Amino acid sequence: xxxxxxxxSSRVLIVAGKGGVGKTTASATLALAAARTGRSVLLVExxxxxxxxxxxxxxxxxxxxxxxxxHVDGGSxxxxxxxxxxxxxxxxxxxxxxxxxxxxxxxxxxxxVATATPGIKDLLVLGRIKALEQQRVADLIIVDAPxxxxxxxxxxxxxxxxxxxRAGVLNRQAxxxxxxxxxxxxxxxxxxxxxxxxxxxxxxxxxxxxEDRVGLALGPVIINGILPAIEGLDAVDAxxxxxxxEAADLRLAADLRRNRMALQAEQLDRLADRLPLAQLRxxxxxxxxxxxxxxTHLADEATSSIETLKGWA
Amino acid sequence: MTSYREVIADRDVVVCCGTGGVGKTTIAAATAxxxxxxxxxxxxxxxxxxxxxxDALGITELGNDATIIEGPWPGTLGAxxxxxxxxxxxxxxxxxxxxxxxxxxxxxxxxxxxSTSLSGxxxxxxxxxxxxxxxxxxxxxxxxxxxxxxxxxxxxxxxKLLTRLLDNAIYKLLISPGGGILRAVNRAASTVVRQLxxxxxxxxxxxxxxxxxxxxxxxxxxxxxxxxxxRLLAADETTFVLIASxxxxxxSEARYFVNRLGKADLAVGAVIVNRMLPSLSVDAARxxxxxxxxxxxxxxxxxxxxxxxxxxxxxxxxxVAELTAAVxxxxxxxxxxxxxxxxxxxxxxxxxxxxxxx
Numbered sequence: 001x002x003x004x005x006x007x008x009s010s011r012v013l014i015v016a017g018k019g020g021v022g023k024t025t026a027s028a029t030l031a032l033a034a035a036r037t038g039r040s041v042l043l044v045e046x047x048x049x050x051x052x053x054x055x056x057x058x059x060x061x062x063x064x065x066x067x068x069x070x071h072v073d074g075g076s077x078x079x080x081x082x083x084x085x086x087x088x089x090x091x092x093x094x095x096x097x098x099x100x101x102x103x104x105x106x107x108x109x110x111x112x113v114a115t116a117t118p119g120i121k122d123l124l125v126l127g128r129i130k131a132l133e134q135q136r137v138a139d140l141i142i143v144d145a146p147x148x149x150x151x152x153x154x155x156x157x158x159x160x161x162x163x164x165x166r167a168g169v170l171n172r173q174a175x176x177x178x179x180x181x182x183x184x185x186x187x188x189x190x191x192x193x194x195x196x197x198x199x200x201x202x203x204x205x206x207x208x209x210x211e212d213r214v215g216l217a218l219g220p221v222i223i224n225g226i227l228p229a230i231e232g233l234d235a236v237d238a239x240x241x242x243x244x245x246e247a248a249d250l251r252l253a254a255d256l257r258r259n260r261m262a263l264q265a266e267q268l269d270r271l272a273d274r275l276p277l278a279q280l281r282x283x284x285x286x287x288x289x290x291x292x293x294x295x296t297h298l299a300d301e302a303t304s305s306i307e308t309l310k311g312w313a
Numbered sequence: 314m315t316s317y318r319e320v321i322a323d324r325d326v327v328v329c330c331g332t333g334g335v336g337k338t339t340i341a342a343a344t345a346x347x348x349x350x351x352x353x354x355x356x357x358x359x360x361x362x363x364x365x366x367x368d369a370l371g372i373t374e375l376g377n378d379a380t381i382i383e384g385p386w387p388g389t390l391g392a393x394x395x396x397x398x399x400x401x402x403x404x405x406x407x408x409x410x411x412x413x414x415x416x417x418x419x420x421x422x423x424x425x426x427x428s429t430s431l432s433g434x435x436x437x438x439x440x441x442x443x444x445x446x447x448x449x450x451x452x453x454x455x456x457x458x459x460x461x462x463x464x465x466x467x468x469x470x471x472x473k474l475l476t477r478l479l480d481n482a483i484y485k486l487l488i489s490p491g492g493g494i495l496r497a498v499n500r501a502a503s504t505v506v507r508q509l510x511x512x513x514x515x516x517x518x519x520x521x522x523x524x525x526x527x528x529x530x531x532x533x534x535x536x537x538x539x540x541x542x543x544r545l546l547a548a549d550e551t552t553f554v555l556i557a558s559x560x561x562x563x564x565s566e567a568r569y570f571v572n573r574l575g576k577a578d579l580a581v582g583a584v585i586v587n588r589m590l591p592s593l594s595v596d597a598a599r600x601x602x603x604x605x606x607x608x609x610x611x612x613x614x615x616x617x618x619x620x621x622x623x624x625x626x627x628x629x630x631x632x633v634a635e636l637t638a639a640v641x642x643x644x645x646x647x648x649x650x651x652x653x654x655x656x657x658x659x660x661x662x663x664x665x666x667x668x669x670x671x
Contacts, residue, residue, distance in 0.1 A: 019461055020334020020563055051562070097512065112481060113509065116423055116517045118430035164426075167514035197654040198363045199334070232614030245594040246603065250615040252591060257618035259652050286621045288628040289561055 001309040007034040007140055010188040011133050012180070013219065014143045016151035016210075017192035018202055022224040022282075025290055025298070026192045027144040028055045029282060030222075032299040033306070034140050035075035042138035043068075045081045046125050047146040053079040057292040078138070084121035087128040095169055117164045119157030122146075126158060126177045133186060151191070152209040155181065155216060184217035190280075192222045195264040195271075204275050220278035220309060223271075226264065227284050233258040280305045317646040318669040320583050321348045324552045326447055326455050326545065327582075330468065330574075331556035332566040333461030336587040338362045339655045339664065340556050340648070341458040342370060342392065347665035348454045349388035355454040356391035358442050360435060362458075365656035367394060377403070379446065384658060391452065393442075400438040401428035408534035414527065423524035427475070435460040436471035440542050447545065466573050472542035475535050479528070552582030555643070557636060559586055559629035564636050571639050581643045585668065586633050588650045590626045595619070597627040 015027040024045070031043040031052075042065070043052050050060035056068035061079040063086050069077035092098070114120050133141055145154055158181065162174035180186045189210055193203035203221060210216050233254045242250070272279070282301055285294050314320050320327070321344060329341040341357050348355035356379045359367070367373065370392045372380050377399055379391030402419065409415045418424050428434060436459065443457045459468050470477075510518050545551060553574060557567035571581055595603070600616075600623035607616040637645050648667050655661060 018334055019332045020558065020560065022562070024562065051565075092512070097508070111478060112521055113513060115427055115431055115478060116521045117513055118426045121432075160430075164422075165513040165517050167516070168510065168512050170513050198365075201363070230614045230617050232611065233618060242603075246599075249593045249595050249600075250603075250612060250619050252593065253619035253622040254615035256591065256622065256650075263653060286624040286628070288631060 001306055001311060003033060003303050003306045004037040004039075006306050006309070007037050007039055010184060010186060010217075010219075011139075012129060012141045012143065012187040014145050014155070014187065014189045014216075015192060015222070016145040016154070016189055016206070017222075018151075018199065021192050021194045021199055023192045024051050024144050025055070025295075026190075026222045026224055026282065027142050028052045028290075028295055029298040029302050030190070031077045031142050032056075032069060032295055033302045034142070035069055035071050035077045036073070036299065036303070038071070038073040038075045039139040040075065041077045042132065042141045043077055043079045043144070044129060044132075044141060045079070045144045046083070047144075050079075050081050052144065055290050055292070055295050082125050082128050084124050087124040088121075091124055091127060091173070117161050117170065119153075119160040119164075120170070122154045122157030123161045123170075123174055123177060126154075126181075127173050130177050130180045133180065151189070151206055152213060155189070155210060155214040159214075181214060181216045188217045188219045190219040190222055192224060193271075194225045195223055195267040197267060200267045200271050203271070207275055207277065218277060220280045221271075221275065222280045222282060223268065224282050225284040226281045227257065227261055229261070230257060233261075278309050280309075314582065314644050316669075317583050317585070317644050318347075318351075320552060320554070320644060321454070321669065322351055322353070324582070325453065325550040326443065326457070326548075326552070328443075328457050328459065328468070328546070328551065328553045329556055330459050330553060330570060332563055332570075335556050335558045335563055336648075336655070337461075337556045338366060338458050339661070340554075340585050340587060340668070341456050342366070343661050343664040343668055344554070345392070345454065345456045346384075346386065346390055346661055347669045348456075349384070349386040349390040350662075350665060350669075352387040353453040354389040354391075354451065355456065356393070356446050356452045357456040357458070358393055358395055358439060358446070359458045360395050360439060360460050362394065363654075363656075365654065369656045369658055369661065375399070377442075379452075382658075384662075388453075395435070395439055395442055397435050397438045398428050400442055401434070404441060404535075404538070405531075408531040408538075410530045414530065417527045418524070421520060421524045421527060423520040431474070433467055433471050433474050436468045437474045440468070440472050440546065441538075444542050444545055466577060469543075469546060469577050469579070472539040472546075476532075476539050479525075479532055479535075547579065553579055554583045554585060555581045555640070556585045556587060558588045559590075559633050561628075561632060564632040567636050568639055571636075581640045583644045583646065584637060584640055585646050585648065586636075587648045589633075589647045590622060590629060591649055593619070593623055593626060595623060597623040600624070 015023055017023040027043060031041045034041045045052055053059060053061040053066055053068050056077065058066060058068040061081060063081055065078045065080045067078050129141060129143055145151055158174045158177040162171055165171045191203055191207055193199045207218060211218060280302060282298055287294055327344055329337055331337045338359050345355040345357035371382050372392050372394050375396035376393045377396055379393045382390045382392055384390060405418055406415055439457055439459060443455050446452050446455045506518055555567055555570055557563050574581055600620040604616040604620040607613055646668050648664060
């Protein structure tokens with residue numbers, strides 16, 4: 001599939017997965033790969049973190065946008081963060097509740113509202129993303145979804161709020177966000193995992209739950225941390241050529257790599273067998289941190305992986 | 314304290330914190346198992362464990378009481394999977410003035426939200442369960458796994474979840490009786506209520522008001538309990554154990570945790586770094602030299618694996634050093650990367666041994 005066409009398929013990509021699977025790196029990688037097809041990309045972090053801008057070599061971003069990448073073909077990446085509290089005050093202000101917004105903040109009534117309507121915080125974040133999507137602030141919005149709890153809970157928040165707050169402007173907001181989630185031309189989710197047993201199990205469960213309970217279309221799954229294949233790891237006999245300690249290290253590293261490769265192959269097969277979604281594979285990096293060079297390498301890999309796809313999912 | 318072994322032998326409450334995906338539940342279970350191996354009566358409270366780990370521990374469903382796990386340890390090992398809703402319902406029953414109040418609270422939707430889906434409820438009930446087990450006298454050590462959260466303070470603030478709502482100015486307005494000198498106050502309250510109804514709908518507001526009205530008479534019980542739980546978390550017999558993996562994102566999250574705990578004047582008693590790559594005798598630079606020298610020969614593949622391993626291990630060591638420098642008082646234990654997932658008692662025992670090896 002042509003990467004340009006791939007990134008033009010939806011206006012919002014929600015990148016979701018459990019903690020520790022490299023979801024933020026995957027989001028930044030997709031953003032860079034999309035920008036290189038000439039698109040303007042807004043990369044949004046929602047969990048109160050600001051880890052993406054530094055991967056592009058820029059200072060951490062805040063609620064204000066920060067331009068972090070410009071491509072010769074006109075593509076670009078901007079980063080920003082959205083927090084529920086900021087989203088709520090902004091939402092109330094734009095809906096004619098400027099005074100009550102301040103009052104709610106002052107009296108601590110927000111906490112009562114949040115208790116009375118579970119999921120309101122997630123809804124407000126998704127609502128802010130929907131507003132950005134409708135304002136066409138970028139060709140593509142990539143959302144690094146929260147890692148705590150389950151992606152399904154985050155994505156189910158609008159239907160939860162719609163059922164709890166059965167009247168009022170909040171209900172309308174929930175319905176509007178659900179319309180976005182239901183329309184694959186507007187929004188899709190890409191789930192991230194690593195080739196290990198428990199993360200793969202969780203990925204499979206999440207994928208079915210997202211489609212069944214949220215009705216959100218899924219793109220290919222992203223498998224992070226793939227160990228590159230190496231030939232000649234069997235029967236390493238280095239005793240003749242090297243110091244004994246170095247020969248032992250070579251054997252240890254070769255054995256560990258071979259074991260991990262075997263486990264990885266087993267998990268990837270199991271995933272392909274159980275989940276009928278295409279896989280975008282990103283390699284394991286052996287560097288200290290992820291900066292612009294590493295991100296470029298990952299974006300190259302993502303692009304070639306997309307080129308091998310037959311279509312969406 | 315100089316070793317994790319001493320921490321496990323000495324403390325009565327261990328709170329395992331850290332972000333998701335680092336093997337927190339596994340380390341919590343192995344910690345309790347290590348205590349049982351020392352002859353202590355140890356219980357672990359788990360929250361949403363991976364299914365195969367729960368199976369290995371013999372806990373197949375949510376429960377309010379610890380299941381005893383039989384094994385070759387001189388002490389006693391108990392485990393339970395936290396049932397948030399049932400634990401909350403129990404607390405309400407304990408503090409209620411009569412059965413009618415219990416029924417009214419259980420029927421209220423606002424209460425339903427608090428006891429099931431409010432963020433912080435799992436943490437709140439984890440502390441409640443930990444306090445119950447601790448004060449039962451049945452256990453020498455209670456180890457508690459914490460819900461995956463970014464903010465260590467979520468757990469520390471959890472005991473105040475309900476009392477914070479009760480301290481809310483609006484709550485005081487809502488429940489004040491009408492008439493007399495309070496009339497002006499109530500007018501203010503009704504303005505807020507009206508505006509709130511436009512945002513979330515009148516039903517939601519009515520549920521909240523009804524909840525607070527029904528709750529009267531139970532407040533003091535909840536306040537006293539919250540104070541007792543906070544005292545236990547800050548007590549000398551309690552320690553916080555931070556679990557991390559050497560990946561860069563989890564190390565930066567772990568440092569954030571340390572910061573937040575420090576702000577609450579709580580010290581991290583131990584840092585467990587899980588999934589460390591086995592150490593090598595060659596360093597990363599030498600491994601690169603070997604990779605280049607051996608390229609094209611029969612050892613080329615092994616040399617690439619070695620260079621990758623050495624580079625990754627050097628990165629891991631550097632990040633772990635950053636983390637441990639931030640907690641100079643804490644003992645540090647490293648658990649090596651194991652092939653495959655942990656889902657049997659033998660592997661847990663091996664981790665317990667690694668944790669307590671001197």
